[in-house]
Amino acid sequence: MFEVMIFATLNGLVTGLLLFMLASGLTLIFSMMGVLNFAHASFYMLGAYFAYSISLYLGFWPALIVAPVLVGVLGGLIERYGLRRVHKSGHVAELIFTFGLAFLIEEAVQFFWGRATKDYRSPDILDFPLFTLFGQNFPAYKAFMIFISIAIFIALYFVLTRTRIGIIIQAAITHPHTVANLGHNVPLIFMAVFGVGTGLAGLAGVIAGPVLTTFPGMAMVLGSIVFVIVVIGGLGSLAGALVASLLIGLLQSYAIASDLGMPDLLNWLGVSFERDHPLNDIWRLTLPQIAPILPYLLLVLVLIFRPSGLFGKRES
Amino acid sequence: MSLLQLQGLSKQFGDTKIIRDVNLEIQPGEKHAIIGPNGAGKSTLFHLISGRYHVSSGSILFKGSPIHNRSPFEITRLGLARSFQVTNIFPLLSVFENVRCALLWSMGYRYSFWHLLGKARALNTRTEELLEEIGLHARRNLPAGELAYAEQRALELGIAIASGAEMILLDEPVAGMSHTEATNAVALIRKVTAGKTLIMVEHDMNIVFDLADRISVLVYGEIIASDVPSKIRGNPRVQEAYLGEVVPGGSDA
Amino acid sequence: MFKFAIWIIFAIVIVLLPQFFSSLLSVSILNQMAIAIVFALSYNMLLGQGGMLSFGHAVYFGLGGFMAVHALLGIEDGNYSFSVTLIPLVGGLFGLLAALFIGSFSTHKAGTVFAMISLGVGELIAASSLILVSFFGGEAGVSGDRTYGPTFFGYDFAQDLQVYYLAAAWMFIATLAMYLFTQTPAGRMANAVRDNPERAEFIGYSARRVRLISFVMAGFFAGIAGGLFAVNYEILTEQNLNAVTSGNVLLMAYIGGLGFFIGPMVGAVVLTLVNSVLSHYTTLWMLYLGIMFVLTVMFLPSGLTGFLMMHRTPWHLGKIRLLIKPYIVTAIPGAVFALSLVAMVEMAHTSEAEFVFLGASFNSSGPMSWGVLVAIALASFIALRRSLPQLREAWAQANAIETGDQP
Ligand SMILES: Nc1ncnc2c1ncn2[C@@H]1O[C@H](COP(=O)(O)OP(=O)(O)OP(=O)(O)O)[C@@H](O)[C@H]1O
Numbered sequence A: 001m002f003e004v005m006i007f008a009t010l011n012g013l014v015t016g017l018l019l020f021m022l023a024s025g026l027t028l029i030f031s032m033m034g035v036l037n038f039a040h041a042s043f044y045m046l047g048a049y050f051a052y053s054i055s056l057y058l059g060f061w062p063a064l065i066v067a068p069v070l071v072g073v074l075g076g077l078i079e080r081y082g083l084r085r086v087h088k089s090g091h092v093a094e095l096i097f098t099f100g101l102a103f104l105i106e107e108a109v110q111f112f113w114g115r116a117t118k119d120y121r122s123p124d125i126l127d128f129p130l131f132t133l134f135g136q137n138f139p140a141y142k143a144f145m146i147f148i149s150i151a152i153f154i155a156l157y158f159v160l161t162r163t164r165i166g167i168i169i170q171a172a173i174t175h176p177h178t179v180a181n182l183g184h185n186v187p188l189i190f191m192a193v194f195g196v197g198t199g200l201a202g203l204a205g206v207i208a209g210p211v212l213t214t215f216p217g218m219a220m221v222l223g224s225i226v227f228v229i230v231v232i233g234g235l236g237s238l239a240g241a242l243v244a245s246l247l248i249g250l251l252q253s254y255a256i257a258s259d260l261g262m263p264d265l266l267n268w269l270g271v272s273f274e275r276d277h278p279l280n281d282i283w284r285l286t287l288p289q290i291a292p293i294l295p296y297l298l299l300v301l302v303l304i305f306r307p308s309g310l311f312g313k314r315e316s
Numbered sequence B: 001m002s003l004l005q006l007q008g009l010s011k012q013f014g015d016t017k018i019i020r021d022v023n024l025e026i027q028p029g030e031k032h033a034i035i036g037p038n039g040a041g042k043s044t045l046f047h048l049i050s051g052r053y054h055v056s057s058g059s060i061l062f063k064g065s066p067i068h069n070r071s072p073f074e075i076t077r078l079g080l081a082r083s084f085q086v087t088n089i090f091p092l093l094s095v096f097e098n099v100r101c102a103l104l105w106s107m108g109y110r111y112s113f114w115h116l117l118g119k120a121r122a123l124n125t126r127t128e129e130l131l132e133e134i135g136l137h138a139r140r141n142l143p144a145g146e147l148a149y150a151e152q153r154a155l156e157l158g159i160a161i162a163s164g165a166e167m168i169l170l171d172e173p174v175a176g177m178s179h180t181e182a183t184n185a186v187a188l189i190r191k192v193t194a195g196k197t198l199i200m201v202e203h204d205m206n207i208v209f210d211l212a213d214r215i216s217v218l219v220y221g222e223i224i225a226s227d228v229p230s231k232i233r234g235n236p237r238v239q240e241a242y243l244g245e246v247v248p249g250g251s252d253a
Numbered sequence C: 001m002f003k004f005a006i007w008i009i010f011a012i013v014i015v016l017l018p019q020f021f022s023s024l025l026s027v028s029i030l031n032q033m034a035i036a037i038v039f040a041l042s043y044n045m046l047l048g049q050g051g052m053l054s055f056g057h058a059v060y061f062g063l064g065g066f067m068a069v070h071a072l073l074g075i076e077d078g079n080y081s082f083s084v085t086l087i088p089l090v091g092g093l094f095g096l097l098a099a100l101f102i103g104s105f106s107t108h109k110a111g112t113v114f115a116m117i118s119l120g121v122g123e124l125i126a127a128s129s130l131i132l133v134s135f136f137g138g139e140a141g142v143s144g145d146r147t148y149g150p151t152f153f154g155y156d157f158a159q160d161l162q163v164y165y166l167a168a169a170w171m172f173i174a175t176l177a178m179y180l181f182t183q184t185p186a187g188r189m190a191n192a193v194r195d196n197p198e199r200a201e202f203i204g205y206s207a208r209r210v211r212l213i214s215f216v217m218a219g220f221f222a223g224i225a226g227g228l229f230a231v232n233y234e235i236l237t238e239q240n241l242n243a244v245t246s247g248n249v250l251l252m253a254y255i256g257g258l259g260f261f262i263g264p265m266v267g268a269v270v271l272t273l274v275n276s277v278l279s280h281y282t283t284l285w286m287l288y289l290g291i292m293f294v295l296t297v298m299f300l301p302s303g304l305t306g307f308l309m310m311h312r313t314p315w316h317l318g319k320i321r322l323l324i325k326p327y328i329v330t331a332i333p334g335a336v337f338a339l340s341l342v343a344m345v346e347m348a349h350t351s352e353a354e355f356v357f358l359g360a361s362f363n364s365s366g367p368m369s370w371g372v373l374v375a376i377a378l379a380s381f382i383a384l385r386r387s388l389p390q391l392r393e394a395w396a397q398a399n400a401i402e403t404g405d406q407p
């Protein structure tokens, strides 16, 4: 039991931090531009695919640097030539644009790389168990993922609180209209924030690709969960996004690791049902089975009872 | 009995007190004006009465029953309509539809999805009449968002008065209008509020003294005087505070 | 009177259509269109008319459909017996119930919060459908048979053509009902709440209640579409209530044009057609669809219908013919440019050595064929760019209201 908990916690941490890497970019973009970027996870997917292709020629380490930069540049260009054009038609149009973009990127990925899963692997140098506990291995690559994620947050935190551009961004988040009056080039800042946000998503893709498998559906799998996170955390709140990411990561990880379910609950309550009971499916549910829907359940509950999210102040 | 009673009404945002212990009674049929310098809290007072903001403390009674912290639509249905200082219309709907929507509830259509608007003769006639009255008949098919500023103000007024509510709150109804437009609007206000109760925020003293039976002066969230126009004119505190000659240092900095 | 005539013509057209398109394939496309029209119109009750952007509208379509299949199964098992023509109503009522339940908490707010709840609920139900096997049938779905019910004036609905008349009749009724809804107080207030929910409250309406009514109506008609789907395909799977279907209906409504009642109908017809034709010719049709969608959002924000409606002013001014020539001058290089890009995409994708496109044969790995295509693309792009100023000029002229020189 104990070792299960430890590994579940570690795995939850890995997932949670990875999710936060996506969620932080999404939050920054939303706070600045008021756009919930539906295609955010698609940039994460692009990161994985770019890194895969680059690693074929140059290996993993150059890909770790180059792929996110490429993704970020692409993101910036899409902001400049696509999103900005749509901006004047309002937020709904922007949301729909990013929705279409997500659709398009998925198709484009299938066009360039095919439908099959890509054999994108972690570098050999990290291919060893970091430690062994109760006979179970913890891969070094996962530790590396944790390390990269935390390094990124520290960098992000530093940039946001200590640098000029960070201060401007923070000002733009709280007082969107005044920043332009101060003479800053707001469109350029927008493009940069979009580029950095998508670049972060790309980086998440680069490091997650080898673990979560690189296939055309990977954006869909993660995309809606990241959305769930930023909404649960409270749109526009970085702290909320962090808490929600870890919460969801751990929740899913514990649910998968546990072997509890409705049968246990019913036993405990001393109730039993015949096999042909019409709600049989429900009486036999187990936690691992419902792990994938937990985030959505949480989302709906949070939105019903606290529509602005856990840490949210602003609404749309 | 008074139609509207404000008792010990206060409102604060965070730590800033915007409305401080306001007491006010409005009699049926009264035309009441609220004046005061910018930022005094006049609009906030309207928002409290009409249910847009919740009160921090105190109570508001309309026809003897409490209405504070009720939703705007409930208050509206009781017969209290209002206009906004910042134009607040339905920009994509045509001018005609704006007015017609404003009439729907008062004419008993509620949430009906079994009446056809095109067949609602009384409703449509009333809408046309109102359009005529607010001088927007020629613009009836234009999306409201495309009207000129003064026309939008006229529509704002039209939406507020459409339901024929017993009590009407107008927040700077003629601000930004030209002199002739304002004169017309005042005549219109006088006409449609005949026999009704009116509370109006207005900066133009000529209009205020022309229309109002009673005037309250709001300064820093407090009513410093409430009286008939002739008395208000001579009140030294009012002259001092409202004309902003010397702002007294004392209590509220 | 004029409107009445339009509805008569609409009815005549849908009755006559199978006379002109009688092949098995075209009847099945017509059936798809009828279903898609109802679904897209129901979606627009939310987005276009009520300002509620939903990413989970397939939930009501799918739930209605699943219930309809179960109703078919009930008829088959002899639990009860009623005509298959009523099956869509079963779907509709179930969609309505589901919408009533979900709408009771999701219509608090429009905007981003609503969009997110719809997304969450959609994912939740799609994922649950794989778990709750007895109702949703797991991965395989649930299938039924539409021919067990009592015959309806001799129709046993064994053939697709008979299903077409059933679907067309329901489509006509649903379309008429949804149109009439836009003409009622609740329908008009839905527009008002879309524009300005706050002011709506100050004229006596609860914005939330107004949204809920639209939402429930939309659920009802989506359920009808789902019921029609059940009758037509006799099977429902998780596919029919997941995000892909929700995205599809958004696509149809948007490409067609949200601002007009007929917009989503246009979108449903065009996209159904494009899907079946494109998927016949190329495996990359989803890619083209994605590109089309993104380009529409960027360049035609009011959709195809909006684009057509832009021509009302020139039409009334009698200057539409000023536009004919510039349109042709722009359209030809535009089409050539698009086709040359498509050719390159297809050629890059093909695995065969010989690549045939529109009758022209290319060597798919030869630098010559690439050179030719790139040259054509460049030339047509330059011609396209050059033609644009003229088009803009003509457009301005066609819309200018001249004063003075008119008789
Ligand atoms: N939602 C709010 N949150 C915080 N402060 C507010 C809010 N609404 C109003 N205020 C503050 O309350 C004060 C009074 O505002 P209000 O709009 O009521 O003034 P007013 O008397 O109508 O002024 P004006 O003549 O300019 O219309 C202002 O200082 C304003 O900044």
Ligand SMILES: [Mg+2]
Pocket: B042, B043, B044, B085, B171
């Ligand atoms: Mg004010």
